[in-house]
Amino acid sequence: AQKITQTQPGMFVQEKEAVTLDCTYDTSDQSYGLFWYKQPSSGEMIFLIYQGSYDEQNATEGRYSLNFQKARKSANLVISASQLGDSAMYFCAMREPGGSYIPTFGRGTSLIVHP
Amino acid sequence: NAGVMQNPRHLVRRRGQEARLRCSPMKGHSHVYWYRQLPEEGLKFMVYLQKENIIDESGMPKERFSAEFPKEGPSILRIQQVVRGDSAAYFCASSPTNANTGELFFGEGSRLTVL
Numbered sequence: 648a649q650k651i652t653q654t655q656p657g658m659f660v661q662e663k664e665a666v667t668l669d670c671t672y673d674t675s676d677q678s679y680g681l682f683w684y685k686q687p688s689s690g691e692m693i694f695l696i697y698q699g700s701y702d703e704q705n706a707t708e709g710r711y712s713l714n715f716q717k718a719r720k721s722a723n724l725v726i727s728a729s730q731l732g733d734s735a736m737y738f739c740a741m742r743e744p745g746g747s748y749i750p751t752f753g754r755g756t757s758l759i760v761h762p
Numbered sequence: 763n764a765g766v767m768q769n770p771r772h773l774v775r776r777r778g779q780e781a782r783l784r785c786s787p788m789k790g791h792s793h794v795y796w797y798r799q800l801p802e803e804g805l806k807f808m809v810y811l812q813k814e815n816i817i818d819e820s821g822m823p824k825e826r827f828s829a830e831f832p833k834e835g836p837s838i839l840r841i842q843q844v845v846r847g848d849s850a851a852y853f854c855a856s857s858p859t860n861a862n863t864g865e866l867f868f869g870e871g872s873r874l875t876v877l
Contacts (some may be wrong), residue, residue, distance in 0.1 A: 692805075692853060692868035699863060706826035738804055740866075747810075747818055748860045749795065754804040 649673065650746065651739050651753035658758050660729045667714070668724045668756045670739030676700075679743040681722040683713065684748065695737075698722055719752040729760045767836075768854050768869035776877050781841040781848070783872045787856030794837045795866065796822075796829060799851040808852075810860075811837055815858075834862065844876045 660666040797805040807821040811831035855866035
């Protein structure tokens, strides 16, 4: 079974608009961590945001926020005020005790921001 | 504080040759992870190492692939007798902890092309 599911292979958004990238996860652990990474065309992996399973508030980092719905096991990334430089692949990942804390990644979502 | 350093950035090998990929983790990080990324796909876990120990190699093919993280020097991912299917980007990441909260810091990747 997939541990991390990203159902949107590609997304398009107009510059300055907000966009939500979906991520659902599967775990039987109570304590786990969720991460989002950005991979621009240059190829490097850039850490964006982290959400702990016991964090009561949704994580925010600048224009990035994580819409964490624990009961639904979803951890969607919201990018506000999209910029052209946000065009990239976005990967959701999880660390959990049942997986020996080894980060597991989804297949990613390609985001294209239109001017 | 230097980030995760990987070299070479690009490597071309003919079928049957050996490929050696090197990774120096961030200073103070003792947990090293190798991932493989095929075109249009996410990151697939290969191996998790600490100094002088392979902790988890469940994602590594049983043959031709090996990894080490010696007491001194970088971590090495070695692929013997490469085949065309080994062509991929290989990412190394390091983390200060192996826990829910530890984000991964990635290198820029090594792109292997097998002719």
